[in-house]
Amino acid sequence: MPIPFANHFPAGSVAVIFASRLTGVDAAGYAAAAEAMNRLAREQPGYLGHESARDSDGLGLTVSYWTDEASARAWYRQPEHAAIRDAGRGKWYTDFTVHVADVSRSYAWAKEDGA
Numbered sequence: 001m002p003i004p005f006a007n008h009f010p011a012g013s014v015a016v017i018f019a020s021r022l023t024g025v026d027a028a029g030y031a032a033a034a035e036a037m038n039r040l041a042r043e044q045p046g047y048l049g050h051e052s053a054r055d056s057d058g059l060g061l062t063v064s065y066w067t068d069e070a071s072a073r074a075w076y077r078q079p080e081h082a083a084i085r086d087a088g089r090g091k092w093y094t095d096f097t098v099h100v101a102d103v104s105r106s107y108a109w110a111k112e113d114g115a
Contacts, residue, residue, distance in 0.1 A: 008107050009049065012102070013066060013067055014101070014103065015100070016075070017099040017100070017101065018064070018097075019060070019096060020059075020062075021060070022054075022058035022094070023094050026092065033092070036084060037081065041075065046068060047064070048067060
């Protein structure tokens with residue numbers, strides 16, 4: 001089975017790196033909001049994909065990829081995204097950081113099945 005991070009994105013695309021730590025409050029609400037964000041992001045113009053992981057202590061990383069800076073900014077300003085982001089500040093996150101970076105190269109590797 002390929003690893004979930006075996007995607008690659010074109011040079012010139014934009015990566016939005018979101019690192020967060022959960023409070024542990026309202027896990028069901030957080031899960032529903034995360035699914036809504038995933039669905040909503042996939043519907044946005046310029047969306048290329050995303051990768052996400054969270055450890056048992058609540059530290060998580062999500063990297064979303066966009067065709068360009070304008071698409072990444074439009075995602076930030078999208079009203080439903082803004083509302084969920086505000087809810088996250090209010091109850092789901094103790095803290096988070098966002099870094100926006102240009103992708104200069106990208107590649108992937110995965111071991112073949114049975115190897």
